[in-house]
Amino acid sequence: MHIFYFIITQMKKPETLTRDQLIFKIKKASEKLYAAVEPLLEFNFINENDSDDDDFSDFLGMLDPETAERIKAAALNIDNESDEPEILLMQNESTMSLDLVSQQGEGFKIILIENDINLSGNLFIEEYVTLIVTGQVKAKNIIVNGSLYTSESLFCNVLFGASGNDHQTYIGGNIHASLIAENGQYTVSEGEIYSKYLISFHNEIEGKSGKFIEYKNIESENETSVLNPEILDENGFFDEDSFLNYINRKDIESLFI
Numbered sequence: 001m002h003i004f005y006f007i008i009t010q011m012k013k014p015e016t017l018t019r020d021q022l023i024f025k026i027k028k029a030s031e032k033l034y035a036a037v038e039p040l041l042e043f044n045f046i047n048e049n050d051s052d053d054d055d056f057s058d059f060l061g062m063l064d065p066e067t068a069e070r071i072k073a074a075a076l077n078i079d080n081e082s083d084e085p086e087i088l089l090m091q092n093e094s095t096m097s098l099d100l101v102s103q104q105g106e107g108f109k110i111i112l113i114e115n116d117i118n119l120s121g122n123l124f125i126e127e128y129v130t131l132i133v134t135g136q137v138k139a140k141n142i143i144v145n146g147s148l149y150t151s152e153s154l155f156c157n158v159l160f161g162a163s164g165n166d167h168q169t170y171i172g173g174n175i176h177a178s179l180i181a182e183n184g185q186y187t188v189s190e191g192e193i194y195s196k197y198l199i200s201f202h203n204e205i206e207g208k209s210g211k212f213i214e215y216k217n218i219e220s221e222n223e224t225s226v227l228n229p230e231i232l233d234e235n236g237f238f239d240e241d242s243f244l245n246y247i248n249r250k251d252i253e254s255l256f257i
Contacts, residue, residue, distance in 0.1 A: 182200050
């Protein structure tokens with residue numbers, strides 16, 4: 001059984017890609033998308049021409065070139081096997097909900113989908129998953145615990161970036177939503193943001209070409225008094241789990257009092 005238990009019934013068998021293959025496909029689709037994804041790749045993949053360990057570099061310098069190269073290659077191989085994320089090319093066939101969830105102990109995954117995502121239900125991206133879409137994304141609610149990168153626009157009822165400061169939601173086009181919220185995740189649109197409501201507590205929601213919020217715009221935890229108590233904890237702070245449960249049961253408008 002493959003790592004993504006939900007995806008198996010919704011997608012064709014995924015194809016494994018190398019880092020270079022992933023870069024080629026992203027650049028072919030959008031240079032701007034690649035510019036956004038590049039820092040993620042630099043962070044997650046070891047560059048064999050760089051070394052952050054001065055002691056290790058000094059040790060290699062004491063050896064003859066052939067031995068040093070063998071030891072360096074072995075060290076890189078160990079790191080690659082244990083630390084580098086698996087890259088998967090997937091063909092989305094789902095028109096309902098899509099949960100991108102890895103099994104316990106399998107590490108980080110980068111998933112590339114080379115077409116639009118159009119769902120009647122929710123899109124959920126787990127903390128250990130980065131989804132890259134060379135197209136537009138439509139779904140009911142989009143919950144991003146990991147990272148999401150798209151080359152085109154995004155359409156949804158709720159877009160929520162969960163409490164992950166190492167992750168981000170990047171949209172190459174516009175964002176159209178009823179509610180955009182974040183609890184620690186940077187959310188950015190290269191185009192414009194159109195939303196009825198916005199909640200931003202610990203990071204930033206940025207529309208590079210403009211941000212248009214029709215009703216309430218909450219950008220401080222000091223403003224939680226206008227939120228429904230059902231999504232607050234006993235101390236009056238925003239509660240992520242309660243919020244996620246609430247938006248699946250009730251209208252967005254009832255989040256505010």
